[in-house]
Amino acid sequence: MFKTTLHAFITAAKGLVVTLAHLFGARRSRKIRDVRKVDYFDKQDGVTTVQFPREKMPIPEVARYQxxxxxxxxxxxxxxxxxxxxxxxxxxxxxxxxxxxxxxxxxxxxxxxxxxxxxxxxxxxxxxxxxxxxxxxxxxxxxxxxxxxxxxxxxxxxxxxxAEEVEQKKREWTRFQAEKEAAKNK
Ligand code: SF4
Ligand code: SF4
Missing domain, CATH: 3.30.70.3270 (Alpha-Beta Plaits)
Structure with missing residues (x-):
């Protein structure tokens, strides 16, 4: 009984520590780090993401986007x-x-x-x-x-x-082909 109660308190305390860490972490924003830097994947303190679109994460030169x-x-x-x-x-x-x-x-x-x-x-x-x-x-x-x-x-x-230019170019090509055929059959 005593052991179970103690275990419950310890578990609750651990959960509270995590909650408090997030509570205080939420007051800090993550830093914008250059993806080329070695510390890019280091754990960051803040839990708030960058304020997109006002702030943007740097992107690598070889990034594949639009x-x-x-x-x-x-x-x-x-x-x-x-x-x-x-x-x-x-x-x-x-x-x-x-x-x-x-x-x-x-x-x-x-x-x-x-x-x-x-x-x-x-x-x-x-x-x-x-x-x-x-x-x-x-x-x-x-x-x-x-x-x-x-x-x-x-x-x-x-x-x-x-669309008009496309139609005109198509007509020009059809006319050219017809003239070529006619010249061949002379
Ligand atoms: S358009 Fe096609 S080939 Fe080009 S990046 Fe997109 S999926 Fe790949
Ligand atoms: S159609 Fe144009 S964009 Fe596509 S591979 Fe040929 S030259 Fe490049």
Whole structure:
């Protein structure tokens, strides 16, 4: 009986110590530590997290967050879409009869990006698309806080073409093909 009562008091005291530690800890905020520092995973005193979005934890340089595409440097090769394990990149290309320009690394552009969508709600941030891109125009940024209430808003469109421009380019390509066929049959 005595032992049981003593055990109950000790247990209650231990619980109280934990509660008090949290009570006083709640008055202190955690420190913003650089993830590259060796003490990053050290136990912190405070239990209050940083005051996001006013305060932000530093992120590593190689962090994988929201994707971005520099569409002027895209040659619309579709490699990123093919490499994506979850099929969250949708690309539609339109051929051009002529060279339409060059990327900043000198690659020749022959295709228009009629559609270039990335569904970030599906993306698992593996980074494969950035690895295979020959012009390095699809990159992971340090942006991680684009919260949306509408899921559809997480599909980012990177094309710079209007629907009318796409239709016009398609017509140009169809006309070019028809003229080529006609010249062949002469
Ligand atoms: S990071 Fe991975 S999952 Fe996301 S779009 Fe690129 S390849 Fe697909
Ligand atoms: S791999 Fe790069 S160049 Fe090719 S379509 Fe994707 S973003 Fe454009």
């Amino acid at each position: 994707l971005d595409v520099e569409i002027d440097d895209c040659i619309v090769c579709d490699l990123c879409a093919k490499a994506c394990p979850v099929d969250c990149i949708t690309i539609e290309s339109v051929k051009s009869p002529d060279v339409i320009g060059k990327t900043s690394d000198g690659s020749v552009k022959r295709l228009y990006a009629a559609q270039f969508d990335i569904d970030m709600a599906k993306c698992m941030y593996c980074g494969l698309c950035t690895v295979v891109c020959p012009t390095e125009c699809i990159v992971m940024t340090d942006q991680y806080d684009r919260s949306m209430t509408n899921l559809a808003e997480l599909t980012y469109s990177f094309t710079d073409m209007t």
